[in-house]
Amino acid sequence: MLIIGERINGMFKDVAEAIKKKDKTAIQDLAKKQLSCGASALDVNVGPASDDPKKAMEWLVKVITEVTDAPLAIDTTNKNVMEAGLALCKSKPIINSANANQEKMDSLFALAKKYKASIIALTMDKAGIPKDADGRLELAMKIVASAMERDINTSELYIDAVILPVNVAQFQAKEVLRAIREVKLLSDPAPKTILGLSNVSQGAPAGRKGLINRTFLSMAIASGLDAAIMDATDAELSNTAITAELLMEKQLYCDSYLDAYKKS
Amino acid sequence: MDRLIEKWQDKITEVRIGATKEQGGTRGKNITIGGETGIYFIKDEDKCPNPPAIAMEVWDMEPSEAWSETLKSCFGAALKDPAEWAKMCVEKFSADMICLRLAGTNPDTKNDSPEKAGKTLEKILKAVSVPLVVIGGSSPEKDNEVMVHCAEVSRGENCLFGIATQENYKTLAAACLSGGHSIISEAPIDINIAKQLNILICDMQFPADKIVIHHATGALGYGLEYTYSIMERTRLAGLSGDKMLSMPMISFVGHETWRTKEAKSGDETAKEWGSAKDRGILLESATAAAYINVGADILVMNHPKAVEETKKMITKLCKA
Numbered sequence: 001m002l003i004i005g006e007r008i009n010g011m012f013k014d015v016a017e018a019i020k021k022k023d024k025t026a027i028q029d030l031a032k033k034q035l036s037c038g039a040s041a042l043d044v045n046v047g048p049a050s051d052d053p054k055k056a057m058e059w060l061v062k063v064i065t066e067v068t069d070a071p072l073a074i075d076t077t078n079k080n081v082m083e084a085g086l087a088l089c090k091s092k093p094i095i096n097s098a099n100a101n102q103e104k105m106d107s108l109f110a111l112a113k114k115y116k117a118s119i120i121a122l123t124m125d126k127a128g129i130p131k132d133a134d135g136r137l138e139l140a141m142k143i144v145a146s147a148m149e150r151d152i153n154t155s156e157l158y159i160d161a162v163i164l165p166v167n168v169a170q171f172q173a174k175e176v177l178r179a180i181r182e183v184k185l186l187s188d189p190a191p192k193t194i195l196g197l198s199n200v201s202q203g204a205p206a207g208r209k210g211l212i213n214r215t216f217l218s219m220a221i222a223s224g225l226d227a228a229i230m231d232a233t234d235a236e237l238s239n240t241a242i243t244a245e246l247l248m249e250k251q252l253y254c255d256s257y258l259d260a261y262k263k264s
Numbered sequence: 265m266d267r268l269i270e271k272w273q274d275k276i277t278e279v280r281i282g283a284t285k286e287q288g289g290t291r292g293k294n295i296t297i298g299g300e301t302g303i304y305f306i307k308d309e310d311k312c313p314n315p316p317a318i319a320m321e322v323w324d325m326e327p328s329e330a331w332s333e334t335l336k337s338c339f340g341a342a343l344k345d346p347a348e349w350a351k352m353c354v355e356k357f358s359a360d361m362i363c364l365r366l367a368g369t370n371p372d373t374k375n376d377s378p379e380k381a382g383k384t385l386e387k388i389l390k391a392v393s394v395p396l397v398v399i400g401g402s403s404p405e406k407d408n409e410v411m412v413h414c415a416e417v418s419r420g421e422n423c424l425f426g427i428a429t430q431e432n433y434k435t436l437a438a439a440c441l442s443g444g445h446s447i448i449s450e451a452p453i454d455i456n457i458a459k460q461l462n463i464l465i466c467d468m469q470f471p472a473d474k475i476v477i478h479h480a481t482g483a484l485g486y487g488l489e490y491t492y493s494i495m496e497r498t499r500l501a502g503l504s505g506d507k508m509l510s511m512p513m514i515s516f517v518g519h520e521t522w523r524t525k526e527a528k529s530g531d532e533t534a535k536e537w538g539s540a541k542d543r544g545i546l547l548e549s550a551t552a553a554a555y556i557n558v559g560a561d562i563l564v565m566n567h568p569k570a571v572e573e574t575k576k577m578i579t580k581l582c583k584a
Contacts, residue, residue: 133377252501252509263466264507 002041004073005034006198010047019046024063031064034077038242038262039232041230043096044085045075047048055080061088079107086115093117098192100125100139109150120158120194133178144186154187158194158227165202166212180223191196192226213237218244269308272503277298277473277510281446282395283422292393295360297561298512304559305581312582318571319361319397319564320353322346324384325368332528333565334544338568346384347391354392357568363397364388369410370401378413385414389421399426408435415443424448424476430461437468444517448514452480455494462508475511483520484551492558499559515555518566521548549573
């Protein structure tokens with residue numbers, strides 16, 4: 001599974017602080033830590049507080065690529081910031097994220113072509129997030145069709161069926177799992193599936209967050225999930241992902257399978 | 265209709281055996297194995313960068329009566345002198361490598377000392393300039409003493425030493441690390457233990473590109489299909505990105521074939537088996553054919569005629 005580390009995000013105080021002070025060691029340490037814990041790509045988000053998000057994104061990408069060749073998921077809603085980040089990536093980047101709005105798809109699919117990037121697309125549009133799997137699949141189909149029209153290989157597309165916090169919309173978790181299973185039937189090659197995992201435990205007590213994340217992640221992997229943006233530094237969570245994949249026979253068992261995964 | 269070409273995520277690790285003068289050894293050339301980009305010999309999938317190499321087996325003692333006359337007669341008096349025997353394999357039978365089996369060190373045979381084994385190894389290194397595979401006498405405890413000494417006397421030659429198992433790998437791995445050699449890791453017919461053993465060896469700071477996998481070799485009619493399917497799974501895992509299974513593989517085809525009663529017994533045993541003169545050669549060649557198709561990168565063989573046939577087959581397959 002593709003584990004995308006979520007920690008380099010200006011929403012976190014330490015990252016906002018590091019961006020402000022141009023503390024490159026703090027960012028680079030965070031990048032290396034996530035990669036050593038099992039992440040194979042890194043999300044990069046300057047956060048809401050930045051005065052000059054474009055400059056901040058350029059700085060982040062620059063300092064991260066000094067220490068790793070891992071792919072970066074450029075995470076922003078601003079097209080200029082997105083392009084600034086993509087332009088500086090050294091490995092095949094990931095666009096985070098499009099959704100089912102036509103204008104959004106038009107502009108971001110064009111960038112995906114230009115920078116040969118993979119692209120994450122959320123199953124939501126101007127009307128918001130659908131309440132059930134069928135609504136999500138309808139939007140996913142719209143996204144897949146739109147990508148195909150633009151000659152984007154559907155295997156480069158990561159559909160995010162958008163999980164909501166379990167304390168807000170408990171009934172949706174199983175709808176998301178069904179959407180993950182059925183998205184695979186939309187095209188050949190099938191689109192990939194991804195989740196912004198931490199959202200499922202948003203607002204839950206600190207002592208329960210980890211458990212909720214781990215449980216939902218293994219259920220999603222059993223449903224065919226290909227990637228997750230998650231806290232890779234949560235060792236229990238990464239180990240759960242690796243073990244769930246092992247049980248799905250994505251990796252050959254050996255006693256040191258956790259180390260084997262992290263080394264390859 | 266277009267042919268469907270499988271695109272593999274990864275390629276098999278390339279392992280270099282032997283060190284030339286510039287590389288700190290005395291070999292005339294080295295041999296690179298591995299590097300496959302797909303299933304062996306599938307057109308446009310595997311670029312076949314390094315065809316399988318054939319190592320011919322040489323013993324440090326004259327093989328006992330357990331060796332068939334068919335086999336012994338190919339080498340004649342050279343069987344009494346490992347250096348002459350090795351020379352004959354390279355010069356007369358075009359072996360790419362020599363595999364020295366230190367059978368005489370086993371306490372149940374001649375119980376030769378590590379020093380004696382080391383002397384034999386040194387003589388062979390002088391007699392031939394091809395890269396060497398060196399394996400013990402199948403006595404784990406004694407092998408540890410013998411191999412440490414042999415790895416030292418051949419320091420810098422980058423020989424391929426064997427055989428490391430899950431129960432007994434540390435001494436050999438340390439000796440190979442110190443002497444600059446490569447290692448054979450063996451887990452009999454168990455892919456999960458094979459992977460585990462490679463991780464354990466790598467944990468000793470052993471470079472993954474100096475490991476060759478052996479899954480045990482089954483001769484035709486003696487479990488070949490089990491070994492074949494394990495090797496196939498290993499290769500598919502390696503090509504799919506599993507770094508701990510992406511090493512090249514070795515098969516001891518000759519040794520296993522010539523132990524079978526079909527290969528060893530004479531004309532008198534069973535008429536319907538055909539002439540004893542051809543039987544073993546055919547069995548050895550057929551066993552080799554199966555293993556090169558599943559991805560064996562080094563075949564250790566015994567009979568010169570079987571070697572010749574296998575070489576022809578490799579050339580044809582690589583060209584196709």
